[in-house]
Amino acid sequence: MEALISFFSHYMLYILMGVTILTAVGVVYSKNAVHSVVALLLTMILVAGIYLMLDAEFIAVVQLLVYAGGIIVLFVFMLLLVALHKDEALRLFNTYTMISLGLIAFLVIVLAVVFFGTPFGPVPETVTHIVKGGSTEAVAGALYSTYILPFEIASVLLLVVMVGAIVLTKERVKL
Amino acid sequence: MDFTMINIVIPTVKILIVFTVVLLSVLVMTYAERKVIAFMQVRLGPMRVGPWGLLQPIADALKLFSKEDIIPTMADKWVYYLAPTLAIVPALLTFLVVPFGDQTTFFGLLKHPTSMAISDLNIGLLYILAISSVGIYGILLGGWSSNSKYPLLGALRSAAQIVSYEVPLTLAIIGPILMANTLSMKGIVEAQSKGMWFVIPQFFAFLIYTACAVAETNRAPYDLPEAEQELVAGFHTEYSGMKFAFFYLAEYANMIVVSAIATVVFLGGWLPVPGLAFLHIPAIIWFALKMGFFLFIFLWLRATYPRYRYDQLMAIGWKFFIPVALINIFVTALLVL
Amino acid sequence: MIPVTHVLVFSMILFGIGVTGVLIRRNALIMLMSLELMMNAANINLIVFARQLDLLAGQVFAIFVMCVAASEVAIGLAIIAALFKNKGTVQIDHFNGLKG
Numbered sequence: 001m002e003a004l005i006s007f008f009s010h011y012m013l014y015i016l017m018g019v020t021i022l023t024a025v026g027v028v029y030s031k032n033a034v035h036s037v038v039a040l041l042l043t044m045i046l047v048a049g050i051y052l053m054l055d056a057e058f059i060a061v062v063q064l065l066v067y068a069g070g071i072i073v074l075f076v077f078m079l080l081l082v083a084l085h086k087d088e089a090l091r092l093f094n095t096y097t098m099i100s101l102g103l104i105a106f107l108v109i110v111l112a113v114v115f116f117g118t119p120f121g122p123v124p125e126t127v128t129h130i131v132k133g134g135s136t137e138a139v140a141g142a143l144y145s146t147y148i149l150p151f152e153i154a155s156v157l158l159l160v161v162m163v164g165a166i167v168l169t170k171e172r173v174k175l
Numbered sequence: 176m177d178f179t180m181i182n183i184v185i186p187t188v189k190i191l192i193v194f195t196v197v198l199l200s201v202l203v204m205t206y207a208e209r210k211v212i213a214f215m216q217v218r219l220g221p222m223r224v225g226p227w228g229l230l231q232p233i234a235d236a237l238k239l240f241s242k243e244d245i246i247p248t249m250a251d252k253w254v255y256y257l258a259p260t261l262a263i264v265p266a267l268l269t270f271l272v273v274p275f276g277d278q279t280t281f282f283g284l285l286k287h288p289t290s291m292a293i294s295d296l297n298i299g300l301l302y303i304l305a306i307s308s309v310g311i312y313g314i315l316l317g318g319w320s321s322n323s324k325y326p327l328l329g330a331l332r333s334a335a336q337i338v339s340y341e342v343p344l345t346l347a348i349i350g351p352i353l354m355a356n357t358l359s360m361k362g363i364v365e366a367q368s369k370g371m372w373f374v375i376p377q378f379f380a381f382l383i384y385t386a387c388a389v390a391e392t393n394r395a396p397y398d399l400p401e402a403e404q405e406l407v408a409g410f411h412t413e414y415s416g417m418k419f420a421f422f423y424l425a426e427y428a429n430m431i432v433v434s435a436i437a438t439v440v441f442l443g444g445w446l447p448v449p450g451l452a453f454l455h456i457p458a459i460i461w462f463a464l465k466m467g468f469f470l471f472i473f474l475w476l477r478a479t480y481p482r483y484r485y486d487q488l489m490a491i492g493w494k495f496f497i498p499v500a501l502i503n504i505f506v507t508a509l510l511v512l
Numbered sequence: 513m514i515p516v517t518h519v520l521v522f523s524m525i526l527f528g529i530g531v532t533g534v535l536i537r538r539n540a541l542i543m544l545m546s547l548e549l550m551m552n553a554a555n556i557n558l559i560v561f562a563r564q565l566d567l568l569a570g571q572v573f574a575i576f577v578m579c580v581a582a583s584e585v586a587i588g589l590a591i592i593a594a595l596f597k598n599k600g601t602v603q604i605d606h607f608n609g610l611k612g
Binding site (some may be wrong): 013014017020021024025027028033034036037040043044047050051054055056058059062065066067070071074075079081084096097100101102104105107108111112115116118120121123135138139142143146147150151154157158160161162165167168 | 516519542555585593594600
């Protein structure tokens with residue numbers, strides 16, 4: 001039993017990362033767009049799990065709230081509206097699939113070599129700034145003091161987006 | 176028992192107990208709903224199965240489990256199977272952080288006092304909000320995958336409604352969070368034990384929370400996603416047997432969750448009613464009584480109010496609840512500062 | 513804790529999958545979803561370096577990235593909705609009005 005638990009706590013991150021890659025592939029290669037969005041939802045939840053393993057539980061919860069609670073609902077909503085009309089059977093992938101895949105595989109391999117060649121130093125066992133087991137207060141403190149200007153800019157961005165989305169989708173607007 | 180074993184056994188037992196109690200209270204809830212509404216309408220309600228119809232929920236459950244499991248021919252099988260699971264798993268996961276009482280040793284059964292919550296996360300309230308926001312996908316995907324028009328319409332309505340009412344619901348909880356200065360469920364109750372229950376200083380927040388909680392759980396008078404006169408049964412029209420039972424369970428589990436949050440955040444959790452502490456009623460009974468009161472409000476509203484029209488529903492959510500909740504946050508923040 | 517290199521390679525693969533999706537899929541909605549995968553890969557890097565260097569800046573920036581991602585999706589979906597109203601499809605092959 002204890003061996004099992006230590007095994008899981010040690011390899012949990014690897015398991016999460018492996019499953020995340022599978023679901024991410026599902027997002028791109030599903031034939032049905034709704035299957036894609038289900039895969040995207042699972043990916044987001046798993047990424048939240050990865051954040052949790054990296055001592056960032058506030059970010060993990062925000063990830064769930066923003067992505068699972070907001071963004072993907074928008075996607076599903078849009079998909080349901082689009083799926084009401086039968087789209088004619090189009091090819092799913094374009095002609096450059098093989099070339100793109102080759103280029104991206106090359107990019108990933110080159111960067112992986114770079115990553116393995118860079119000495120990042122050992123992983124710190126204890127973290128002080130990122131308060132272990134409760135980063136909420138620490139993040140909030142930094143957000144509202146050091147990073148107050150980007151925070152305000154972000155709120156202006158959201159306001160602009162709100163206005164923009166309404167203007168774009170309002171009935172009278174002719175594109 | 177050594178330390179690790181205790182760390183495994185106690186949470187496992189807690190999880191089993193909490194899930195059993197939640198599932199049983201869903202059974203009780205279905206019976207109570209029919210009885211309460213029947214009495215409000217001067218009827219008797221279920222009387223046939225058992226004394227006063229007490230065995231009716233068990234008969235209903237047996238009926239659901241033994242029904243034929245129908246899958247529409249044109250349904251998307253994978254998503255059709257996934258949807259009930261996506262509905263019920265978040266509903267049950269939210270019970271992870273609900274503190275049903277103070278730390279206890281269970282009458283000296285355990286050496287060290289253990290918390291009555293399965294896990295006392297320090298971001299408990301955020302965790303509940305995050306997990307419950309995933310529950311909407313069960314409804315959305317269930318409605319889509321049935322490949323039928325009424326479920327799709329129900330799902331679209333439900334998506335718009337839940338997303339709209341999640342905003343004022345969250346904003347309403349922020350007032351008490353500001354007063355308690357913590358996100359931990361336990362911490363919020365302890366903050367109320369020092370002063371008064373947050374329902375008094377945060378009365379408007381409590382009203383908004385109640386209204387939005389009813390909307391979040393798709394209950395009357397906000398039950399447009401399953402308005403039977405217009406949409407047959409809404410998003411679960413094509414579901415039958417066990418899969419329908421899952422949706423049903425998820426709906427009632429969600430009601431219990433929002434009642435638990437209301438109890439913890441506004442009604443003082445496991446604390447006794449001021450002035451009645453001399454009765455020495457155990458904390459968990461107080462918690463259950465308060466939750467029962469909040470659940471009764473659900474039934475009361477259902478028996479009293481007619482259904483909103485869709486545009487009224489959206490207008491009241493966006494033009495009334497959100498501004499009032501924002502003003503409440505401003506005033507609370509000023510007072511706390 | 514596992515070495516930071518492994519997480520970096522993982523996020524690189526996730527980013528690669530996102531790029532693949534944008535390059536080879538023809539459905540505008542799925543291209544947007546792939547963009548989200550890329551944003552998440554960037555966020556994972558920020559978080560893992562915040563853990564490695566013991567700096568809060570990474571976590572704060574992850575929040576900003578999420579904010580920008582949400583804005584991007586809202587505007588992107590609004591544009592797609594407008595295009596869908598105009599053309600009746602979301603396949604980008606059909607949006608070739610500027611082609612000579």
